[in-house]
Amino acid sequence: MPKFMDVHTGMHGITPEGLLEAHNADLAIQSEEGVSFEHAWADPESGMVWCISEAPDAAAVQRIHERAGHRADQVFPVPVEA
Protein backbone atom coordinates (compact mmCIF):
# COMPACT_ATOMS: atom_id res chain seq x y z
CA MET A 1 0.00 0.00 0.00
CA PRO A 2 1.36 3.48 -0.83
CA LYS A 3 2.80 5.60 1.94
CA PHE A 4 2.08 9.28 2.55
CA MET A 5 3.62 12.10 4.57
CA ASP A 6 1.14 14.77 5.51
CA VAL A 7 1.98 18.17 6.92
CA HIS A 8 -0.04 20.38 9.24
CA THR A 9 0.85 23.97 10.11
CA GLY A 10 -0.46 26.32 12.77
CA MET A 11 -0.47 23.74 15.58
CA HIS A 12 1.45 26.04 17.92
CA GLY A 13 1.59 24.87 21.50
CA ILE A 14 0.38 21.36 20.74
CA THR A 15 0.84 19.09 23.77
CA PRO A 16 1.51 15.35 23.94
CA GLU A 17 -2.09 14.91 25.10
CA GLY A 18 -3.40 17.07 22.24
CA LEU A 19 -1.45 15.17 19.62
CA LEU A 20 -2.51 11.82 21.05
CA GLU A 21 -6.14 12.93 21.06
CA ALA A 22 -5.89 14.06 17.42
CA HIS A 23 -4.07 10.87 16.43
CA ASN A 24 -6.64 8.71 18.19
CA ALA A 25 -9.45 10.56 16.39
CA ASP A 26 -7.80 9.52 13.11
CA LEU A 27 -7.31 5.92 14.26
CA ALA A 28 -10.96 5.64 15.29
CA ILE A 29 -12.21 6.14 11.72
CA GLN A 30 -9.22 5.36 9.48
CA SER A 31 -10.44 1.88 8.51
CA GLU A 32 -13.44 3.42 6.76
CA GLU A 33 -11.04 4.75 4.11
CA GLY A 34 -8.48 1.94 4.25
CA VAL A 35 -5.93 4.28 5.87
CA SER A 36 -3.39 3.28 8.51
CA PHE A 37 -1.71 6.14 10.35
CA GLU A 38 1.64 4.95 11.66
CA HIS A 39 3.20 7.84 13.53
CA ALA A 40 2.94 11.58 14.15
CA TRP A 41 5.62 14.10 15.16
CA ALA A 42 5.01 17.65 16.35
CA ASP A 43 6.98 20.82 17.02
CA PRO A 44 4.90 22.99 19.37
CA GLU A 45 7.14 26.02 18.75
CA SER A 46 6.81 26.17 14.95
CA GLY A 47 3.34 24.63 14.96
CA MET A 48 4.36 21.93 12.46
CA VAL A 49 2.97 18.39 12.59
CA TRP A 50 3.90 15.49 10.29
CA CYS A 51 2.03 12.20 9.98
CA ILE A 52 3.17 9.10 8.12
CA SER A 53 0.49 6.74 6.86
CA GLU A 54 -0.34 3.94 4.47
CA ALA A 55 -3.40 4.57 2.34
CA PRO A 56 -5.01 3.86 -1.03
CA ASP A 57 -4.32 7.47 -2.08
CA ALA A 58 -3.67 10.98 -0.73
CA ALA A 59 -7.35 11.91 -0.85
CA ALA A 60 -8.20 9.09 1.57
CA VAL A 61 -5.62 10.43 4.04
CA GLN A 62 -7.11 13.89 3.77
CA ARG A 63 -10.69 12.65 4.17
CA ILE A 64 -9.81 11.00 7.50
CA HIS A 65 -7.96 14.07 8.74
CA GLU A 66 -10.85 16.33 7.69
CA ARG A 67 -13.48 14.17 9.35
CA ALA A 68 -11.34 14.02 12.51
CA GLY A 69 -11.28 17.82 12.54
CA HIS A 70 -7.72 18.59 11.47
CA ARG A 71 -7.32 18.99 7.72
CA ALA A 72 -3.72 18.62 6.53
CA ASP A 73 -2.10 21.51 4.66
CA GLN A 74 -0.40 19.08 2.29
CA VAL A 75 -0.35 15.32 1.68
CA PHE A 76 2.67 13.96 -0.21
CA PRO A 77 3.18 10.45 -1.55
CA VAL A 78 6.50 9.05 -0.30
CA PRO A 79 7.25 6.12 -2.59
CA VAL A 80 10.98 6.30 -1.81
CA GLU A 81 12.40 5.43 1.62
CA ALA A 82 15.75 4.75 3.21
Add this chain to the structure above:
Amino acid sequence: MPKFMDVHTGMHGITPEGLLEAHNADLAIQSEEGVSFEHAWADPESGMVWCISEAPDAAAVQRIHERAGHRADQVFPVPVEA
Protein backbone atom coordinates in the same frame (compact mmCIF):
# COMPACT_ATOMS: atom_id res chain seq x y z
CA MET B 1 18.11 12.31 23.16
CA PRO B 2 16.00 14.92 21.32
CA LYS B 3 14.40 14.03 18.01
CA PHE B 4 14.43 16.16 14.87
CA MET B 5 12.54 16.24 11.59
CA ASP B 6 14.51 17.82 8.79
CA VAL B 7 13.12 18.86 5.44
CA HIS B 8 14.86 19.05 2.06
CA THR B 9 13.34 20.61 -1.05
CA GLY B 10 14.38 20.49 -4.69
CA MET B 11 15.16 16.76 -4.74
CA HIS B 12 13.01 16.19 -7.83
CA GLY B 13 13.44 12.79 -9.42
CA ILE B 14 15.26 11.28 -6.46
CA THR B 15 15.52 7.49 -6.85
CA PRO B 16 15.64 4.77 -4.20
CA GLU B 17 19.34 4.35 -4.99
CA GLY B 18 19.95 8.10 -4.72
CA LEU B 19 18.19 8.37 -1.39
CA LEU B 20 20.03 5.35 -0.03
CA GLU B 21 23.35 6.78 -1.14
CA ALA B 22 22.58 10.12 0.54
CA HIS B 23 21.35 8.39 3.69
CA ASN B 24 24.45 6.20 3.82
CA ALA B 25 26.65 9.29 3.46
CA ASP B 26 24.96 10.64 6.61
CA LEU B 27 25.30 7.34 8.47
CA ALA B 28 29.00 7.14 7.65
CA ILE B 29 29.81 10.31 9.63
CA GLN B 30 26.86 10.81 11.99
CA SER B 31 28.66 9.46 15.07
CA GLU B 32 31.12 12.35 14.88
CA GLU B 33 28.30 14.67 15.95
CA GLY B 34 26.35 12.21 18.10
CA VAL B 35 23.56 12.06 15.52
CA SER B 36 21.50 8.99 14.67
CA PHE B 37 19.44 9.19 11.48
CA GLU B 38 16.53 6.80 11.75
CA HIS B 39 14.61 7.03 8.50
CA ALA B 40 14.15 9.09 5.35
CA TRP B 41 11.13 9.48 3.08
CA ALA B 42 11.09 11.08 -0.37
CA ASP B 43 8.60 12.29 -2.94
CA PRO B 44 10.40 12.44 -6.31
CA GLU B 45 7.56 14.43 -7.88
CA SER B 46 7.52 17.36 -5.44
CA GLY B 47 11.22 17.02 -4.62
CA MET B 48 10.54 16.86 -0.86
CA VAL B 49 12.61 14.70 1.47
CA TRP B 50 12.10 14.27 5.22
CA CYS B 51 14.54 12.70 7.68
CA ILE B 52 13.90 11.78 11.30
CA SER B 53 16.88 11.67 13.63
CA GLU B 54 18.03 11.73 17.22
CA ALA B 55 20.71 14.30 17.95
CA PRO B 56 22.12 16.61 20.63
CA ASP B 57 20.63 19.61 18.79
CA ALA B 58 19.41 20.81 15.39
CA ALA B 59 22.81 22.25 14.47
CA ALA B 60 24.42 18.82 14.78
CA VAL B 61 21.85 17.39 12.34
CA GLN B 62 22.59 20.17 9.89
CA ARG B 63 26.36 19.77 10.19
CA ILE B 64 26.12 16.11 9.21
CA HIS B 65 23.81 16.86 6.28
CA GLU B 66 26.08 19.68 5.11
CA ARG B 67 29.22 17.58 5.31
CA ALA B 68 27.44 14.77 3.44
CA GLY B 69 26.63 17.23 0.67
CA HIS B 70 22.91 17.80 1.17
CA ARG B 71 22.10 20.70 3.48
CA ALA B 72 18.56 20.60 4.86
CA ASP B 73 16.24 23.52 4.20
CA GLN B 74 14.86 23.29 7.72
CA VAL B 75 15.51 21.26 10.87
CA PHE B 76 12.69 21.12 13.41
CA PRO B 77 12.76 19.68 16.92
CA VAL B 78 9.92 17.19 17.37
CA PRO B 79 9.57 16.76 21.14
CA VAL B 80 5.96 15.56 20.79
CA GLU B 81 5.06 12.22 19.19
CA ALA B 82 2.05 9.93 18.90
